[in-house]
Amino acid sequence: MTKNNQPKNPREVLDELGAKWSPDLDAYLGGETDASKIRCTLCLEAPCACPEFGSDAYFALINRRHGRRS
Ligand SMILES: [Zn+2]
Incomplete structure (x- = not known):
């Protein structure tokens, strides 16, 4: 297990974004x-x-998109 108190690196941020894909993607695939x-x-x-x-x-x-304050 990795510790949770490390600052995020850009790669991790992008991975999270990958889980929140465009709301239009289904229409595109369809x-x-x-x-x-x-x-x-x-x-x-x-x-x-x-x-x-x-x-x-x-x-x-x-x-903002993740609903966080920074
Ligand atoms: Zn954009």
């Missing part, structure tokens, strides 16, 4: 929409309008 119309998991925009990857704003957005 052929009801195309990839360009899938909303981003994080900013919910299509196409994605996220802040620059790795920036403070990017991680703040991740924290």
